[in-house]
Amino acid sequence: MGLLDGKFAVVTGAASARGLGKATAKLFAEHGATVAILDLDQAQAEAAAADLGPNHVGMACNVIDKAQVQQVMDALIEKWGQIDILVNNAGITQPLKFMEIEPENYEAVTDVSLRGTLYCTQAVVPHMRQRKSGSIVNLSSVSAQRGGGIFGGPHYSAAKAGVLGLTKASARELAPDNVRVNAICPGFIATDITQGKLTPEMKEQVLAGIPMGRAGEAIDVAGCALFLASDLSAYCTGTEVDVNGGSLI
Numbered sequence: 001m002g003l004l005d006g007k008f009a010v011v012t013g014a015a016s017a018r019g020l021g022k023a024t025a026k027l028f029a030e031h032g033a034t035v036a037i038l039d040l041d042q043a044q045a046e047a048a049a050a051d052l053g054p055n056h057v058g059m060a061c062n063v064i065d066k067a068q069v070q071q072v073m074d075a076l077i078e079k080w081g082q083i084d085i086l087v088n089n090a091g092i093t094q095p096l097k098f099m100e101i102e103p104e105n106y107e108a109v110t111d112v113s114l115r116g117t118l119y120c121t122q123a124v125v126p127h128m129r130q131r132k133s134g135s136i137v138n139l140s141s142v143s144a145q146r147g148g149g150i151f152g153g154p155h156y157s158a159a160k161a162g163v164l165g166l167t168k169a170s171a172r173e174l175a176p177d178n179v180r181v182n183a184i185c186p187g188f189i190a191t192d193i194t195q196g197k198l199t200p201e202m203k204e205q206v207l208a209g210i211p212m213g214r215a216g217e218a219i220d221v222a223g224c225a226l227f228l229a230s231d232l233s234a235y236c237t238g239t240e241v242d243v244n245g246g247s248l249i
């Protein structure tokens with residue numbers, strides 16, 4: 001028996017082969033969920049969904065396009081009858097210093113994390129409220145908690161801190177309808193967002209700040225998402241769960 005048997009889950013930004021979204025979608029599918037993978041490119045989203053097995057779906061969806069987000073969520077609800085779980089995973093980062101951030105950098109990074117999380121959540125909330133059931137998992141970051149990281153600039157920290165605010169505010173508002181909203185704060189996880197951007201010296205510096213002495217794996221974050229998506233966390237809402245190898249100890 002899977003923890004998500006009979007559930008329908010939507011994971012945004014989940015087409016990237018080594019990404020946290022794909023690992024989460026895969027684990028959800030292994031636990032019985034039918035999964036919709038949303039990402040910028042239709043063919044990549046479809047290919048990622050096909051990797052999970054025959055019953056899953058991949059669709060192009062730019063999370064900062066409110067109209068497209070609503071259209072995609074409506075189409076999924078119409079075809080599959082329900083959305084039980086939403087993982088707001090899409091995110092981008094830029095390794096800029098404070099004074100290097102131009103308006104277009106600020107907009108690009110904050111838009112995907114903040115508008116994306118807001119729009120995707122707004123698109124599923126009426127449906128979840130009506131069913132008096134739903135779990136929403138938002139991807140924040142250790143960068144929000146400790147004021148920056150080696151691969152994310154201050155605008156990324158601000159965006160991910162904003163995600164924590166959105167998580168708590170939406171959790172408070174939606175709790176009476178049994179719609180739960182929680183956040184994950186990953187530390188340094190080996191994915192495309194972090195790999196190839198660090199010199200060996202930078203990597204050594206990052207690892208020195210992690211008591212467990214290693215980068216996390218995507219499955220470490222996926223496991224936490226599974227807990228928050230499933231009924232195992234039925235009484236958790238508005239929480240932030242750290243998956244960081246002890247980086248904040």
Ligand code: NAD
Pocket residue numbers: 012013014015016018019020021038039040061062063064088089090091092093112116139140141142185186187188189190191192193194
């Ligand atoms: P990734 O770059 O591997 O994947 C991100 C995915 O988001 C890509 O498939 C990309 O196409 C998609 N995407 C980007 N903009 C989009 C948009 N507008 N609409 C839809 N999809 C879009 O990243 P990852 O490392 O898997 O990170 C996933 C999430 O976790 C992000 O929110 C990231 O900020 C967060 N995070 C990652 C780490 C880490 O160490 N990897 C640490 C903390 C937080």
